[in-house]
Amino acid sequence: MSNKTDAGFEEIRRALDAARSICVASHVRPDGDAYGSCIAMALFLRALGKDVSVWNEEGLTAKFGYLPEGSIVTKPSAAPRDFDVLLALDTSTKERLGSVLGGLGRVGTWINVDHHASNHRYGDINFIGDAPATAQIVYDYLRFAGADITEEMAVNLYVGMSTDTGSFQYDRTSPHTFRVAADLIERGVNVPLISQAMYDSYPRRRIELLKALLNSAWFGCDERAASFSLSLETIHRLGVLPEDCEGLIDHLRAIEGVQVAVFFEELPEGKVRVSMRSKEPHYDVSRICGIFGGGGHAQAAGARIPGELSAVEEKVLEVVCNEIRKHN
Amino acid sequence: MSNKTDAGFEEIRRALDAARSICVASHVRPDGDAYGSCIAMALFLRALGKDVSVWNEEGLTAKFGYLPEGSIVTKPSAAPRDFDVLLALDTSTKERLGSVLGGLGRVGTWINVDHHASNHRYGDINFIGDAPATAQIVYDYLRFAGADITEEMAVNLYVGMSTDTGSFQYDRTSPHTFRVAADLIERGVNVPLISQAMYDSYPRRRIELLKALLNSAWFGCDERAASFSLSLETIHRLGVLPEDCEGLIDHLRAIEGVQVAVFFEELPEGKVRVSMRSKEPHYDVSRICGIFGGGGHAQAAGARIPGELSAVEEKVLEVVCNEIRKHN
Numbered sequence: 001m002s003n004k005t006d007a008g009f010e011e012i013r014r015a016l017d018a019a020r021s022i023c024v025a026s027h028v029r030p031d032g033d034a035y036g037s038c039i040a041m042a043l044f045l046r047a048l049g050k051d052v053s054v055w056n057e058e059g060l061t062a063k064f065g066y067l068p069e070g071s072i073v074t075k076p077s078a079a080p081r082d083f084d085v086l087l088a089l090d091t092s093t094k095e096r097l098g099s100v101l102g103g104l105g106r107v108g109t110w111i112n113v114d115h116h117a118s119n120h121r122y123g124d125i126n127f128i129g130d131a132p133a134t135a136q137i138v139y140d141y142l143r144f145a146g147a148d149i150t151e152e153m154a155v156n157l158y159v160g161m162s163t164d165t166g167s168f169q170y171d172r173t174s175p176h177t178f179r180v181a182a183d184l185i186e187r188g189v190n191v192p193l194i195s196q197a198m199y200d201s202y203p204r205r206r207i208e209l210l211k212a213l214l215n216s217a218w219f220g221c222d223e224r225a226a227s228f229s230l231s232l233e234t235i236h237r238l239g240v241l242p243e244d245c246e247g248l249i250d251h252l253r254a255i256e257g258v259q260v261a262v263f264f265e266e267l268p269e270g271k272v273r274v275s276m277r278s279k280e281p282h283y284d285v286s287r288i289c290g291i292f293g294g295g296g297h298a299q300a301a302g303a304r305i306p307g308e309l310s311a312v313e314e315k316v317l318e319v320v321c322n323e324i325r326k327h328n
Numbered sequence: 329m330s331n332k333t334d335a336g337f338e339e340i341r342r343a344l345d346a347a348r349s350i351c352v353a354s355h356v357r358p359d360g361d362a363y364g365s366c367i368a369m370a371l372f373l374r375a376l377g378k379d380v381s382v383w384n385e386e387g388l389t390a391k392f393g394y395l396p397e398g399s400i401v402t403k404p405s406a407a408p409r410d411f412d413v414l415l416a417l418d419t420s421t422k423e424r425l426g427s428v429l430g431g432l433g434r435v436g437t438w439i440n441v442d443h444h445a446s447n448h449r450y451g452d453i454n455f456i457g458d459a460p461a462t463a464q465i466v467y468d469y470l471r472f473a474g475a476d477i478t479e480e481m482a483v484n485l486y487v488g489m490s491t492d493t494g495s496f497q498y499d500r501t502s503p504h505t506f507r508v509a510a511d512l513i514e515r516g517v518n519v520p521l522i523s524q525a526m527y528d529s530y531p532r533r534r535i536e537l538l539k540a541l542l543n544s545a546w547f548g549c550d551e552r553a554a555s556f557s558l559s560l561e562t563i564h565r566l567g568v569l570p571e572d573c574e575g576l577i578d579h580l581r582a583i584e585g586v587q588v589a590v591f592f593e594e595l596p597e598g599k600v601r602v603s604m605r606s607k608e609p610h611y612d613v614s615r616i617c618g619i620f621g622g623g624g625h626a627q628a629a630g631a632r633i634p635g636e637l638s639a640v641e642e643k644v645l646e647v648v649c650n651e652i653r654k655h656n
Contacts, residue, residue, distance in 0.1 A: 167496060168495060170523070173519045179506065182507050182510070186503050195494075204547070251535065255532050256530060
């Protein structure tokens with residue numbers, strides 16, 4: 001495993017070393033792992049003297065304004081630009097790069113580094129690691145490449161690892177994960193300060209949003225499935241931003257007996273965004289979401305489904321309950 | 329510091345070695361750190377052949393039924409019993425042992441091991457460590473004493489450390505904390521499984537409780553203070569157990585701009601239980617709670633105040649707002 005990792009890293013290093021212009025990019029609806037991985041890697045590549053752009057469809061969202069050197073992240077350029085290397089981080093399919101694709105001209109080499117098992121391996125070089133966060137792979141790579149991991153890189157990597165593991169709780173959080181965190185703290189991460197930025201700095205409207213969601217809560221198939229829904233009306237009334245919703249599904253997942261939790265969010269374009277979580281890997285929600293054209297991990301997946309909110313709810317919850325009944 | 333620790337540990341070891349009967353006890357309203365520290369220490373002492381009792385006023389609460397060897401914890405005996413050593417863990421004052429005190433006859437040596445800076449040093453031997461959880465001190469002691477840390481001990485220590493750090497987020501969570509966690513995982517802790525037991529296994533009534541609390545939310549002094557309240561009526565209507573409330577105050581603390589969060593809980597005996605959290609150490613809520621006869625840490629404290637719910641709310645929030653205004 002270590003050899004295989006090193007071989008993969010060696011190939012990536014050769015490609016990066018040979019490149020002059022590099023675009024580091026990540027997925028739509030970016031999270032802490034997408035941003036943290038990209039920023040840390042970009043800071044390293046800049047230190048090597050590369051011409052680096054960091055692109056995300058949304059630029060840097062306000063919620064992640066606390067990330068050191070976060071302003072390095074921009075929206076993709078309007079006119080297509082050529083790059084020697086496109087380095088996609090934490091992005092399971094090319095399509096999930098969103099509007100980044102429109103900003104790309106000629107790309108010499110596509111490098112695809114990710115921790116999603118469902119990754120489509122769309123790169124010229126693919127490195128799909130067994131890690132709870134892409135940031136952990138980036139850390140391992142930086143150590144492999146002999147990088148001087150600065151405090152700014154450390155904080156970005158820590159945010160990626162902490163947020164993608166639900167604060168060191170989810171599957172694949174390993175002794176290595178904890179030791180990497182310890183090392184990052186020694187490089188300057190202030191744990192209570194950054195934890196507060198990550199987890200204790202929600203706008204007040206998020207509490208109003210939670211109240212509205214709890215009022216819409218639904219329980220079914222002997223309380224083994226639970227869902228709540230967010231209508232466009234509520235989004236407008238409370239001024240909800242997409243990032244406000246992050247993590248709220250955990251309130252349902254945290255209920256004893258609930259095996260599958262579902263969050264329905266009405267989108268403006270006549271679609272519904274469905275997020276799904278399962279408590280045990282044998283309820284593979286990526287398979288359920290796959291039925292509706294989505295994907296993800298076994299225990300955390302999603303889909304965007306055309307249709308009215310109530311109709312999508314009914315359709316999806318029926319499939320969820322059938323799946324649950326199959327296993328009991 | 330290491331020398332001082334070792335000296336303290338050496339004194340504890342001598343006292344425990346000399347003892348035949350040992351009572352390991354912890355505070356009322358026990359949390360994961362109280363239980364985890366006690367159970368791990370008791371398993372070690374039993375392996376040494378000691379006659380060990382583990383007492384808590386509440387015995388083992390249902391919420392912590394997942395702790396390995398948790399059944400070792402009992403309520404104090406009705407008739408006073410003599411012990412060579414009373415080992416109090418995670419308990420800042422003798423009084424916080426609650427009904428344990430009534431079960432004690434003659435005690436040879438009081439040992440007091442804790443991580444609360446406000447600890448009253450009521451033992452014959454006191455070890456007040458700079459750690460985010462008493463479980464981390466217990467781990468260090470077990471390593472010092474050459475213990476064979478079994479999987480059962482590891483899980484109990486991990487639960488203590490994880491719960492008392494808010495899943496590795498709070499102040500004093502250090503590189504050592506993370507490395508201890510890594511070691512405990514290698515000794516058999518299943519991270520996703522135990523995290524689910526700790527954080528994703530709340531009864532459905534907790535969600536109903538949260539809804540009720542959010543509906544009572546109050547914001548004051550430019551939204552820098554926030555509170556919610558739980559009346560006896562709601563407690564009875566929803567069948568709320570004391571343990572259901574744990575952690576709910578974090579919903580208020582997590583709101584941007586809120587410096588001090590307060591949770592008021594009406595108690596049956598004409599008192600109100602007040603829990604207080606602050607975001608920054610310069611708002612010392614243990615001092616505010618001290619005014620009302622309580623105490624705790626700078627950023628997490630509490631008090632039990634006689635009076636009607638609404639009267640106590642008014643009185644406490646006035647002091648909180650005065651404190652906040654002083655700092656701005």
